[in-house]
Every structure is written in C-alpha cells, then in structure tokens.
Amino acid sequence: MIGMPASRTWNRIFVALAMAVIAYAVLAPLSSLDVLQSLGMPLLTDKLWFRLATITAMFVVMASAWNIIGGLTGYAAFGNVAFFGIGAYTVGMLITKARWPFLLALPLAPAAAAVFAVLIGLPLLRLRGHYFAVASLGVGVAVGELVQNVDFRGEPLFGGASGLFLPILAVPNRDLYFFYLMLAAAAVSIGVTWAVLRSRFGYGLIAIRENEEAAAVIGVNTTAYKVAAFALAAALTGLAGGVFAQWNVFIDQENSFPIGYNVEMILMALLGGTGTVFGPAAGAVVLQLLIQFLSGSLPITLQIPFVPDDAMPVLAQVVLGVLLTLVVVFAPRGVIDFFGGRSALSIAYLRRSLRETSI
Amino acid sequence: MAAFAQLVIIGLLAGGIYAAVGVGFGLVWGVLNIVNLAHGALVIIGAYLTWQMFAVWGVDPFLTLPIDAIALFVLGYAVQRGVINRIIRAPLLFTFLLTFGLNLIAVNVLLLIFKSDFRSVTTAYSGAGLELGGLVIPYIRLAALGIALVMAAVLAILLSRTRVGLAIQAVGSDRDAAQLVGIDLRHAYAVTFGLGAAVAGVAGGMIAMIQAITPTAGEPYTLQAFVVVILGGLGRVSATVVGGLVFGLVEAFGQSIPGSGSVFANAIAFGVMVLILVTRPQGLMGRLR
Numbered sequence: 001m002i003g004m005p006a007s008r009t010w011n012r013i014f015v016a017l018a019m020a021v022i023a024y025a026v027l028a029p030l031s032s033l034d035v036l037q038s039l040g041m042p043l044l045t046d047k048l049w050f051r052l053a054t055i056t057a058m059f060v061v062m063a064s065a066w067n068i069i070g071g072l073t074g075y076a077a078f079g080n081v082a083f084f085g086i087g088a089y090t091v092g093m094l095i096t097k098a099r100w101p102f103l104l105a106l107p108l109a110p111a112a113a114a115v116f117a118v119l120i121g122l123p124l125l126r127l128r129g130h131y132f133a134v135a136s137l138g139v140g141v142a143v144g145e146l147v148q149n150v151d152f153r154g155e156p157l158f159g160g161a162s163g164l165f166l167p168i169l170a171v172p173n174r175d176l177y178f179f180y181l182m183l184a185a186a187a188v189s190i191g192v193t194w195a196v197l198r199s200r201f202g203y204g205l206i207a208i209r210e211n212e213e214a215a216a217v218i219g220v221n222t223t224a225y226k227v228a229a230f231a232l233a234a235a236l237t238g239l240a241g242g243v244f245a246q247w248n249v250f251i252d253q254e255n256s257f258p259i260g261y262n263v264e265m266i267l268m269a270l271l272g273g274t275g276t277v278f279g280p281a282a283g284a285v286v287l288q289l290l291i292q293f294l295s296g297s298l299p300i301t302l303q304i305p306f307v308p309d310d311a312m313p314v315l316a317q318v319v320l321g322v323l324l325t326l327v328v329v330f331a332p333r334g335v336i337d338f339f340g341g342r343s344a345l346s347i348a349y350l351r352r353s354l355r356e357t358s359i
Numbered sequence: 360m361a362a363f364a365q366l367v368i369i370g371l372l373a374g375g376i377y378a379a380v381g382v383g384f385g386l387v388w389g390v391l392n393i394v395n396l397a398h399g400a401l402v403i404i405g406a407y408l409t410w411q412m413f414a415v416w417g418v419d420p421f422l423t424l425p426i427d428a429i430a431l432f433v434l435g436y437a438v439q440r441g442v443i444n445r446i447i448r449a450p451l452l453f454t455f456l457l458t459f460g461l462n463l464i465a466v467n468v469l470l471l472i473f474k475s476d477f478r479s480v481t482t483a484y485s486g487a488g489l490e491l492g493g494l495v496i497p498y499i500r501l502a503a504l505g506i507a508l509v510m511a512a513v514l515a516i517l518l519s520r521t522r523v524g525l526a527i528q529a530v531g532s533d534r535d536a537a538q539l540v541g542i543d544l545r546h547a548y549a550v551t552f553g554l555g556a557a558v559a560g561v562a563g564g565m566i567a568m569i570q571a572i573t574p575t576a577g578e579p580y581t582l583q584a585f586v587v588v589i590l591g592g593l594g595r596v597s598a599t600v601v602g603g604l605v606f607g608l609v610e611a612f613g614q615s616i617p618g619s620g621s622v623f624a625n626a627i628a629f630g631v632m633v634l635i636l637v638t639r640p641q642g643l644m645g646r647l648r
Contacts, residue, residue, distance in 0.1 A: 076452040123637045129451050130394045131636055134585050138629035141582060149622040259578075263459050270456070317467040324460030328453045329445050357449035359534075359544050 018282065025053060026183065029176050050175035052297065054247060056288045057182040058240050062261065063268035063280035064189035065236035068196060070266060071274030073229045074209030075125065076133040078262050079140030083113040083234040085256035087241025089147055092164040092251045102169055106242045113238025114231040121230040125223070128212075137262065144257030163252025166245060178247040185243055186281065189236045194277045196232070205229050206275075264291070267324055294319050330354060365494050366611045372496070374607020375504030376566060378600045380580050381587030382511050383558035385599040386518075388588060390531035390551045393443065394451075396458040398584055400465035401556045403577030405431055405563025407473060410572065413480045420480050420568050424506070427560035435556025440549040447548065462581075469574035477571040485568070503565040508600065510561060514554065515596040527551050579625060586632040592642025601644050606631065 028044040030036060037043065045053075062084065069077045087109035094105035124135050150157045158164070171177045196202040204225045207215035216222050245251050264287065265280075272283025292298050294316030330350045384398045395401075405427040412418040412426065438461065446453050488495040518524035529537040530547045538544050566572065566580075583606070591602025606628070613627040635642065 070452070076455060078455070123633060127636055127640075130388070130455075131589075131640075133451065133455055134394060134582070135629075135633060135636060138582060138586075138625070138632055142626040142629035145623060145626045263456065263463075266452075266456060311471060314467050314470045318464050318471070321460045321463030321467065324456055324463065325442065328449070328457045328460065329442065354445055357447065357453070358445040359447050359548070 021285075029053070029179055032173065032176055034173075045175075047175065048297075050179050052289075052292055054175075054179045054182045055292075056285055057179070057186045058244060059265065059268060059284040059288045060186040060281045061182070061189045061240040062237055062265040063272070063284040064186070064193050065233040065240075066265045067193060067269045067274055067276075067280040068205075068236075069229050069233040071269055071276075071280070072193075072196065072202065072205040072209065073226060075226065075230070076129075076266075077136045077230070077233070078133045078266070079136035079138065079143075080233065080237050080265060081257055081259065081261040082140045082143040083117060083237035084241035084244070084261065085144055085147065085253075086113045086116055086234075087238030088245040088251050088256040089158055089164075089241075090238070091242040091245040092166055093158065095166050095246070096159075096164050102246050106239075106246075109242025109245075110235035110239040113241070114235040117231040117234030118227055121227040122223075125226040125230060140257065140259060140262055144253045147257070148253040159252070161252070163250055164245075166249050166251070168249055169246055178243065181243050182240070182247070185236070185239050188239070190277060190281055192232065192236065193280075197277060201225065201228070209275075263324070264288075264320075267320075267327070271327060290323075291316060291320065329357075361492060362615075364492070366615055367608065368491075368494065368496060370608035370611030371604055372500040372504055372607070373611060374604035375500075375507040376562065376569070376603075377583055377587050377606050378511060378603025379503075379507035379558065379562035379565065381584045381591070381599045381603045381606075382514060382596055383555035383562070384581075384584035385588040385591070385593060386514070386558070386596070387552055387555040389594045390527055391439075391443075391447065391548055392451075393447075393454045393458065394585065395552075395555070396455060396581055397462040397465060398458075398555075398559055399577030399579070399581035400462045400469075401431060401435065401559040401577075402563040402566065402580050403469065403572060403574060404434070404465060405560030406567035406572045406576070407469060407478075407563075407574075408560070409564035409567040410478050410480055413482075413567075414478070420482060420564065421502070424561050424564045427564040428557040431560030432553040432557040434553075436549045436553035438556075439552035440545060443552065444545055444548055462578075466574050466577070473574060475573055475575070477573055478567075479571040480567045482568075499568050503569065506561070506565060507603075510558060511596050511600045514558065517554075518596065523547075523550060527554075579628075582625060583628050586628045586635075589632055589635050589642060592644045595644070598642060598644035602642065605643065 029050065031041050031044040062080065065083075066077060066080055069075050069080075090109045090112040091102070091105045094100040094108060095102060120139055124132060124139070127135055147158045148156075148161055151160075156162075168174075169177075196205070204215065204220040207218070207220050208222055208225060212222055241256065245256070248255065265284075268283035268287045269280040270283065271287055272281065273279030289298070295313040296316075330353060380398070380402055383401075384395060387393055387395050387398075408427050408430055409420050409423040412423040413420045442461070443454070443457065446457055482499075484498060486497075488497040489501065490496075516524075518528060526537070526542045526547050527550065529540070529542060530544060530551070534544065537547070562580075563577070566576075570576070587602040587606050588599055589602070590606055591598035591600070609631055610624065610627055614621055614623065
C-alpha cells in the first residue's frame with residue numbers, strides 16, 4: 001500500500017471527528033451566556049441539551065472510573081453504583097441535614113466513597129473471579145437497600161423511601177454551571193487514568209491483571225495496589241454522584257443506586273476498549289446517546305409501527321440487552337479494536353473472535 | 360420457645376424455595392463455570408407460565424409445574440446452544456455481561472407482554488393450611504418444600520446414575536478429557552443449562568403460588584441463589600439444598616430482629632455471603648475447588 005495504511009487514515013479521520021464533537025460540546029453552552037445572547041448569538045443549547053450533555057459527562061466519569069478497577073486491575077467490579085449513591089447521599093445529607101454549602105460538601109463525596117471502598121475492598125478484593133464480581137454486585141444492592149430503609153429512633157435516617165430534596169443552588173446559569181462541573185469531573189477522570197497508566201502504580205495494576213501471583217513475586221504489594229485502585233475508582237464515581245445530587249435536586253434509592261448503571265458503565269468501557277485512556281469515555285458518549293435515542297429523549301426519535309410510545313423505554317432496554325449480547329459474542333475486545341485502527345472490521349474478524357471463545 | 364419453633368418452620372419453608380432456586384444455579388455454575396445472572400429471569404418466566412396457564416386457561420397450578428420444567432428446558436437448551444456456547448471460553452467478565460444482557464432482554468420482554476402489574480395465583484385451597492400450635496402452615500408452602508426436596512433428589516440421582524448425568528459431571532471436571540472420550544461438549548453444556556433452567560422454572564411456578572409476581576421479581580433470586588450456593592458449597596446438589604435451608608433460617612431469624620424486616624432481604628443475603636466468603640470460602644458442606 002502506498003502512503004499510510006488505510007487503517008491509519010481511518011484512525012486520523014476518527015480522531016478529527018471526535019475532536020470536533022468535543023469542541024462543539026464544550027463551547028456550545030457558552031452561547032447561553034447573557035453577554036453573548038445580548039450580542040445576538042444564536043442559542044445552540046437548550047434545557048434538553050444540557051440535561052443530555054450533563055448525563056453523558058456523568059457516564060464518562062463512571063466508565064473511566066470503572067476502567068481503573070475493571071480495565072487496568074482486571075477485577076470485574078459489578079457494584080460501582082454503590083459509590084455513586086454514597087457520593088450523592090453524602091452531598092444530600094450534608095446539605096439538607098447539616099446545612100453545608102454545596103461546594104464545601106462536594107469534596108466529601110469522593111472522600112466518603114473512597115473510605116467505604118477501602119473498608120469493603122479489604123475483605124472483597126481477596127476474592128477472585130466470580131466471587132468478587134457477585135460480592136461487589138451484592139454491595140451495590142445492599143447499600144441502596146440500607147440507605148432507603150435504615151431508621152434511627154423511628155425516623156428514616158437518610159430520608160427513607162421519599163428521598164431527599166436539596167435546596168436549588170442559587171447560581172446564575174445553573175444548567176451551564178452543572179454541565180461544566182460534570183465536564184470537569186469527566187476531565188479529572190480521564191486525566192487520572194492517563195496519569196495512572198504512566199505511573200509505577202499503573203504498571204503494578206497491569207501486572208496484577210496479567211498475573212497476580214507473578215506481580216506479588218516481583219514485589220508489587222498487591223493488596224495495597226488493588227485497594228488503592230478500588231478507592232480511586234470509588235472516589236471518581238462518588239464525585240459524579242455528589243454533583244448529580246445537587247444538580248438533580250432530588251435523590252432517592254432509585255435514582256442514586258440504579259442497578260442498571262453497574263452494567264452500563266462496564267458496557268461503555270468495553271465498547272470503547274478497556275485499559276485505554278479515552279476508550280471508556282468514547283464508549284460512554286456513544287452508548288449514552290444511543291440509550292437516550294432509543295428511549296425517545298432525543299429530539300430525533302424513533303417511530304416503530306405497532307409499538308406505543310410508552311413502551312419505548314422498555315424496548316430500549318431490550319435493544320440494550322441485544323447490543324450487550326452482540327458485543328460480548330462478536331467483539332469481546334471492544335469496537336475500538338477496529339475503529340482505533342488495530343484491526344480491520346470484517347467478517348473474518350468477527351468469525352475469529354467467535355472461534356476464539358466458543359466450543 | 361413457641362416463637363423460636365415458628366421461626367424455624369418459616370425459615371425451613373422459605374429455605375425449600377431457596378434450595379429449588381439455588382440447585383439449578385449451582386449446577387450451571389459448577390459444570391459450565393458460568394454465574395448465570397439470568398437465573399432469576401428463568402425463575403420468573405416459569406412463574407409467568409404458571410400464572411398464564413392458571414389465570415387464562417384454568418389449569419391447576421401444581422399441574423403446570425411439569426410443563427414449566429419442559430418449556431424452560433427447551434428454552435435453556437436453545438439459549439446455551441445458540442448463544443452462551445459461543446463465549447464459553449471467554450474471560451468471566453464476558454459470561455457475566457452476556458447473562459446480564461440475556462436477563463435484560465427477558466425481563467423487558469416480560470414487561471412488554473405482561474406490564475409491571477402484580478399478578479398472583481390464588482386457588483380455592485390457597486388459604487388452607489395445617490394448624491400447628493397456633494401457627495398455620497399453608498399446604499402450598501409445605502408442598503413446595505416437598506417438591507423442592509424431591510426435585511433436588513431426582514437431579515442428584517440423574518447426575519450420578521445416568522449416562523447423561525455422568526457425561527455432565529465429566530464435562531464439569533475436565534472439559535478436554537471429556538471431549539477426548541467422545542462426549543459432545545456442545546450438547547452436554549446445553550443439556551446442563553437446560554436442566555438448570557428446568558429446575559428454575561419449577562421453582563418459579565411454586566413462587567407464583569406463594570407471592571405476587573412482576574417481571575422484575577426474579578432479580579433478588581439471582582443474588583439469593585448465589586448466596587445459597589456459596590453457603591452450601593459449590594459442586595453438589597445436596598450441599599446446595601443444605602445451603603438453601605440454612606439461608607432460609609438465617610433470613611427468618613435475621614428479619615425477626617427488631618427494626619429489621621423483609622426490606623433488608625438483600626442486605627441480609629449480602630452479609631451472609633461476605634461472612635461465608637471470608638471465613639469459609641468452600642461453603643458449609645463443600646470441598647475447596
């Protein structure tokens with residue numbers, strides 16, 4: 001082939017496209033500023049845009065955070081939503097019960113989530129494989145249940161089934177504020193992943209993923225490394241939860257501990273490519289937009305004959321399940337493998353990945 | 360003392376259901392090395408089959424149980440043969456995600472068909488029970504415990520005395536060696552998953568008689584099945600039955616603690632699981648694998 005290989009060209013086009021989308025997403029909200037509005041700048045973003053963009057950024061945080069424990073360390077954490085909920089409830093409790101200002105309460109969300117991760121990580125990270133995966137799934141379920149149902153002197157301690165209402169934060173341009181806050185959290189997550197991958201710590205985690213016994217033999221303190229990776233993932237996820245609590249104003253068990261998030265964040269990381277810096281983030285953007293599209297939250301909606309509108313969110317879940325199945329069966333190394341230019345997408349590729357794993 | 364006996368009876372009756380749910384889960388896990396997150400969905404499909412046959416066609420719910428078993432066996436066989444066999448050699452995260460995906464599909468298809476309304480199977484004899492020192496033990500629950508124990512015994516005999524069962528055990532202990540002696544792996548795996556699904560279907564049919572069901576009602580049973588199998592110890596049907604009964608007792612006593620209640624079902628299950636995993640990972644009855 002003359003010049004650069006076709007896959008490299010695709011790679012460049014892909015990166016350029018991604019940069020353009022990111023630049024638009026980061027700059028478009030500025031058009032809602034009063035100064036620009038008074039100058040006659042067309043409004044590029046509305047309430048819906050902000051909602052979608054903020055949620056997408058939130059999933060970028062969660063997928064990148066999962067990548068640290070799941071992708072780099074190789075521990076299939078299935079209950080990270082517990083950290084999201086703990087972050088959300090830390091901010092919620094500090095603001096509603098202790099009357100703390102939001103920006104003072106927010107740093108405690110990642111701190112609380114990290115402390116919790118250390119406490120449960122010490123026993124749980126001794127487990128391997130299925131045992132760790134299901135035990136962590138159990139954490140996610142159990143913490144949500146406890147938060148909703150624990151009573152103290154006959155009163156629900158954390159607001160119970162009726163949840164917590166936070167006062168609306170008095171800032172000008174709230175939508176813009178929370179979008180950039182969540183975006184900053186996303187940038188921090190990606191930055192942390194980047195830094196970890198280049199550090200001694202990161203090499204230690206990868207060594208654990210590849211062979212834990214061998215890592216221990218060459219002097220990696222596996223327990224400390226695993227717990228630290230778990231705590232780091234928890235802190236980032238808790239940060240997203242903390243921002244979510246004040247942004248959404250209302251939190252309860254259902255929106256702070258959704259079991260579905262556990263799998264969505266993993267699927268995102270998997271789609272984009274686990275163990276990479278940008279993969280999980282890219283996967284999060286693509287999959288979140290797809291989920292929103294399928295459930296009819298985007299301006300462009302899907303009309304399927306014979307399916308009533310209220311059944312669409314349910315159908316979206318079915319499609320998500322089918323997608324999950326297809327990705328796992330046909331592209332277990334993530335779609336980044338071919339879009340990123342490492343291998344070409346072809347029938348042969350799909351057949352090869354199928355043959356590698358089937359009997 | 361009466362209260363204690365009461366809790367023991369409640370615990371054992373609930374434990375029968377847990378054993379029935381756990382046995383199929385344990386079989387699939389032990390032989391296929393798959394933690395089947397769609398197990399609760401299989402249970403609830405069985406429950407809806409029973410409900411459908413009872414409410415729409417007027418069939419006695421106990422007569423629907425064999426039909427549940429056959430239908431779920433066919434479904435399980437097809438799913439394993441068509442889908443799960445294709446990733447059986449992938450890392451565990453993938454089997455995990457795949458079964459979660461299957462769970463998502465099953466639950467939401469049920470939601471599309473049956474909506475999220477509560478459904479229950481109420482027969483003429485639903486309220487009747489055996490009176491025992493002030494405590495009424497519903498006949499249905501007694502029968503469910505009996506059926507669970509018989510089903511487990513049949514499965515154990517099937518696994519240890521028949522050709523198919525021996526093939527399944529061989530595949531479970533060494534896949535490559537089993538293939539060398541001429542066992543059709545794809546078929547053996549599919550039969551195993553089908554058997555697990557059939558048992559889950561019967562458990563679901565019994566659950567439909569005991570509690571109101573919704574499409575999402577199966578999800579707690581997946582976690583509970585996992586706990587039951589860990590509690591008993593992986594690899595033997597009898598161990599899972601013991602695990603189920605013990606778990607029923609633990610839950611009954613756990614929920615009787617003042618300030619506790621059925622809302623903590625998952626938290627109790629999780630607590631038991633972590634305790635066992637950390638202190639006795641081979642289970643109460645198990646050998647370390």
